[in-house]
Amino acid sequence: MVIDISSIPVSEVRWRGSVRIIRSIFPPIDLFEDIADPADWPLIISAEQKTNPRLMETIGNLDLVPEKRRVAGSGASYLMAPFTHVSTDRPSRFSDGTFGVLYAGNIFEVALFETIYHQGQFMAxxxxxxxxxxxxxxIVLEINAHLHDLRSNEVDQSGLLLPDDYKSSQTLGFQLRASDSDGIVYPSVRYSGGECVGLFHPDGAANPIQGRHLDYHWNGTKVDLYRDATTGQIFRIV
Known part of the structure; x- marks a missing residue:
């Protein structure tokens, strides 16, 4: 299905305290954190590969991010990794897995409910x-981008925000990314009243800071609890 992307308004989205939740097993990538100028990365990678053949497993496919859209410095791994580590085995709402999307919620609860849903699906x-x-x-970060906006009642959302069927939304994501869109802002499907962004490039976000470490509890049917690993506090998900 081809979607008329000209019918979708573009809005400036500036969120402070936006939240993304990721698995803790993925460590920061030194190249993105320590080398300030992304223009230097290809030469460094070429040199390092001669002595470290596993380097690309860590960095991923840098060619998927245009040089002018790359970011570096403290916390850059959290912004770059979603775009350099992609797989058709891991499709998402707005991508079939051939390109990366950085998803974040406008508040913590949105990111929590989005991730516990997917964790529950995996566990089941x-x-x-x-x-x-x-x-x-x-990960707490800022969103600064002009995004195609699905929040308006004027936009035909039919098929784009279904709970489990991503066919139409992936088609939209492909069309928008091909048209050089910065990404999409849309109502959260998992948390009523919340909002999400799906960014097509890492420079649509800034100043990522690691926040809490969280544990999720699986009761055999769903994720029913989460624990703040720092304080040990346990919260029931309702």
Whole structure:
């Protein structure tokens, strides 16, 4: 299905305290954190590959991010990694997995409910026993981008915001990214009243800071609790 993208308004989105939650198993990538000028990265990678053949497993496919859209410095891994580590085995709402999208919620609860849904889907699919599961980390960041806006009642959202069917929304994501869109802002499907962004380039976000470490509890049917690993506080998800 081809969607008329000219019918979708573009809005300036500036969020402070936006939240993204990711798995804790992924460490920061030194290249993105320590080398200030992205223009130097290709030469450094070429030199390093001669002595470190596993380097590309860490960095991913840098060619997927245009040089002018790359970011560097403290916290840059949190912005770059979603775009350099992609796979058709990991499609998302607005991508079939051939290109990256950085998703974030406007508040913590949005990011929490979005991630516990997907964690629950994974746990059910793999028939995991009940108990505390994978560790996650909260990333607090700023969103500064002009995004195609699905929040308006004037936009035909039919098929684009379905709970589990991503066919139409992936088509839209492909069309918008091909037209050089910065990304999409849309109502959260998992948390009523919340909003999400899906950025097509890392420079649509800035100043990422690691927040809390979180543990999710799987009761055999759903994720029913989360724990702040720093304080030990446990919260029920309702």
């Amino acid at each position: 699919r793999t028939n995991e026993p009940a108990g505390w599961t994978s560790q996650f980390r909260e």
